[in-house]
Amino acid sequence: DHLFLGDGKRYRLTEYSEPIEVDTVARALASGDIDNDGDLDLLITNWNQSPRLLRSTVSGRAPVLGLLLEGTPPASNIDAIGARITVRAGNRTQVREHRVQSSYFSSHDPRQLFTLPREASSAEVSIRWPDGTNEEFQLEAGSYHHLKQGKGLISSAAFRPAR
Structure with missing residues (x-):
């Protein structure tokens, strides 16, 4: 799996933390604001593995x-x-x-x-x-x-x- 970050002009591959950096075969992605804080969180379903929730906790962002x-x-x-x-x-x-x-x-x-x-x-x-x-x-x-x-x-x- 790869995670890309958009800056408004382009997307770039990001570095991400160890718990996420595992070899998986992703099957689906759902995005939504699960904690109602105004940013997108991601739920990834994987083949023969538990789904992973990537919760955004960015602070100091634009309105x-x-x-x-x-x-x-x-x-x-x-x-x-x-x-x-x-x-x-x-x-x-x-x-x-x-x-x-x-x-x-x-x-x-x-x-x-x-x-x-x-x-x-x-x-x-x-x-x-x-x-x-x-x-x-x-x-x-x-x-x-x-x-x-x-x-x-x-x-x-x-x-x-x-x-």
């Missing part, structure tokens, strides 16, 4: 914005799969299609995380829902925001401190 999308049937699917998310903060624009799967035997946390520029405390968020309708929001960093199609912001929950 993060979390989103949970909910579509409104029958116009859109309940999980808002296929929605196009655009996040603008500072001089950075990020665009992502909402999905929860990406590879063989893998599924991911339905919540989306966006890293903002260090000086940003909020972001402009545009959602193009699966049925083609659009909504815009101004949201604070440091929280998960539950957005429901046609209803707007349902709730916000601050990230838990990393442990």
